[in-house]
Amino acid sequence: MTTIGWTQMKLKSVGIELTDAEVKQTLLDFNFDDKQIEGAITALSGGWKMKLALARAVFEKPDILLLDEPTNHLDVVNVKWLEDYLINSPCTSIIISHDSRFLDDVVQHVIHYERFKLKRYRGKLSEFVKRVPSAKSYYELSASDMEFKFPEPGFLEGVKTKAKAIVRVTNMSFQYPGTDKPQIQDITFQCSLGSRIAVIGPNGAGKSTLVNVLTGELIPTGGDVYQHENIRIAYIKQHAFAHIDHHLDLTPSEYIQWRFQTGEDRETMDRANKIVTDEDEKAMDKIYRIEGSQRRVIGVHSRRKFKNSYEYECSFALGDNVGLKNERWTPMMTADNAWIPRTELIASHQKMVADVDQKEALASGQFRPLVRKEIEQHCANFGIDTELVSHSRMRGLSGGQRVKVVLAACSWQRPHLIVLDEPTNYLDRDSLGALSKAIKAFEGGVIIITHSAEFTKDLTEEVWAVTNGRMAASGHNWVQGQGAGPRLKGDEDEEEKFDAMGNKIESTKKKAKLTSAELRKKKKDRMARRKRGEEVFSDEDD
Template identity: 40%
Template structure:
């Protein structure tokens, strides 16, 4: 609303308060100006009756009302808005209940006003669900309360903040579990151990460092710390992240049992909020005017809140809206893989054991994956789900490598969004999301991946490379069923380069060098070396992930909410046009709308999906196959997409052979098998949707057999072919 427009609600109230015989309309300039002034007083939270009389009476008298009548109207207006702000925002006062805080405050972050002149009132023994869209500032508010930075916050209140675990601090992860808990809570060793055992911590876990714990166990540790602090107020920011079903039940039961402590919870798990909350505090636009939000209090559980505010039902729905769609670029061509059911990864009787451990973490793992794979990995916290994922993405190798079948297509491009994916993004806090992606992919490959521990060449391997005299690996080829690498040695002419098999180089200890080479070749296959990393190109990509220019180009990573950081991580991961996306707890930090968009985006995407998730509603909307990890073993249930697609293919083949799909040639009655030589133009080489205009031009070029124009419209780089349309070659394609 323009600042020159009077606030509708106040204007209507003033007009309705005039005598019935009044001939003034709401369009009267003086009446509108009076409402404009009244709105200013409400925004300033100035409710002294004398001030209202002094400010508004002179104008009301100009339109024919006596001083007494004017004063009465002013009083009613003041009383109406004061009651609205005091009662609707945080509830009527309750007798016999201790009031922990009753404050009015402003809150801003990064120069952006999040809450303006809003009230917050918390009562002892109540459990509040803090609800709002991603980016409104829920975590910022929780941090401000915990750090004592909220204006008017009572200093005597003790708070315990259970954060979401999105920020990984290496110094924190190096701390020992038990000493850290004793130091941060000032509790004895015996008390700490007893509470840890309640949540099934073993002695080995207590003696180890925090970084050795899985995401679920780290969340349990934060919960134990909060309980031992014994606060007045628990501040819970996504407390169910990483937790197994049994751990969520323990937390639910514990919170519900509290009658002397207050809980404020931020969570996208509406089932958890429904089970634990007694009240809802909702972020809403102010009614008076302006873009600012306020906190509005509703008594009752989430379901009762939705009855009062039907437009908020999306908090319970897993569906995208027109305002948020996630458009994932289609996976590129994978050499040798001609169908979506042809495997690109296979393991048979694979074992994995962490160095220094006596027992395998995983034993006898057998699985396979293709482009049509849609699978969720399930299991208790610490069962080995993330360990299995790391083996699938190539970050670790089997302990019995050489004695088992372990095949990953060398050109496979994987988008791996790990539990702690924020860690890398948050090394670029002062940069824009566009600048972050430019830094990461400007060299034609994923710099962040190359610098990770899984790809970075360790000192002993670098020494072996130097001793062997390797200057670099020039190329790779397939010969006699084996991958061979062209090795350039120092002080040796290029024409004298020698080829070594993959097994030979692995035997020499060059594992990370091979991984770097394979990654660069896979990136080149995707055309990353030719893809422009301009601001406009990257912003167009970010638009498809719900990060408009305001955040993508002009904002900074520091100013993004948790949900927006997830979108940035997803956008960066899909820049390579991956064949497989691996999501470790993808539902953390995303609201219901974003989860719905992610579900629909993955279902429409043509690549493979592997995820770890405790959110059954979400994973069942994408995955029909389940991999269960327990006691180091893998069991598979559900229906694999590969089997479904093969069954459909067999049915189509049978129908075609029966003649149901034949297209008869008009002249001689012969079957026309050339009708689908070229596919329709829906997406270009980079996975972007082709405009309607370009689609029409493509159709014209297709009729003429103008391959050059077709390649230009689809933006196919020289030397590349369109995935699934090898006939659109240029004579240079491999």
């Protein structure tokens, strides 16, 4: 349905009859262009959909305009437009918003709701905070008393500093099928464990599309995308409730158990980078010559270290009369499995390889027992009461509590990189302050798509400015190799691991080999102890 068609349908449903020309002129006044007006409404970004909702309200010529978080999804230019509209509008506006700067520019009175009572204060938000110091967190994020804590991301093989790239994208582009030009093009960037990145840009510029490609929601149509084989990425979507909308009859504990009970994240199973397409199937027809026979890979099961990369255990179908009319492929026995290097296998079986990589990444993430006590402790790091976690269905939780559940669930697998799409849209002021402090303390990388300079000004060092499908990065410190800086702890310092029942897994570590000088010193100490009459055992290490 077109934008103008949808608008006419909504207006007729409330008894408003206008010509297409009248509707179009109003939408033009709201800075929509002809392509957006006549195009599909599904093609509008979140910001433009919000602006369309505001335009629809104006058509009704209300005496009182009720606005619930009107700046959500709006870029800086459109927020300024909304401010000007409300200041000059003849109707009364009642606004619920967490955007302190917007409120300070627009409101003339503040109605404070506290302890089931309403009290009105004359003046702007800043004047209200002076009169009610306990409400300082409404105006300054740093004043929040709430605390969140993200889990430690854990060890990544081969990553010895926070500067080393764990994601690298080169000349990447993406174009939706049926569109006349790419939504994003010629994108180059990299992320590390030390990254703190703000993604900014006007509505419809391609910010969410860029991040969807990064997280695997979409497959790029061009360019190269590298991710560390063991990386774990948490993605909190722009519409955060989309994560739990189909599970409202479960408790938070039951939802986390359902989501991760297979050892994988069920919420990511329908991502584009996991769905096998016709092109993938065609590539998987590649024939490998192994031990004098022609084979096709039909399964990828495990991996092991091979030189500076990995090789993968594959099962096969054996080809007979290949290339002839009576060509036949017969599945082979498990005993016939063979190992193929990653560089050879990735071109034909990329998604199978990625599936094994993800399972290994989860295994390397210190497997967490999906038991009630562990889930309650994890959720407590996001301010969720134990009683709510195990005994309250999510349908009965407030919006703020549901968002905390989403944050807890998305970070369950100890991610190395957290991607937040418009977090200021779904978090209140106290929660935003808590999230800000949690990001500062987090040991992994963070990417934030936002229009809120207030939220990112003290958090991010790097900025990706997206305009018309292209990106300009600033403030970055991209390096080749490990880069400078302090070394991270090695795998010998990894956190404790547990099995599915919560039992500690004792690691089998090789003892460090002593140097010649250390061996001589140890022998000398042993001889001195024997001379003093102390008991010395013959099986002591040399």
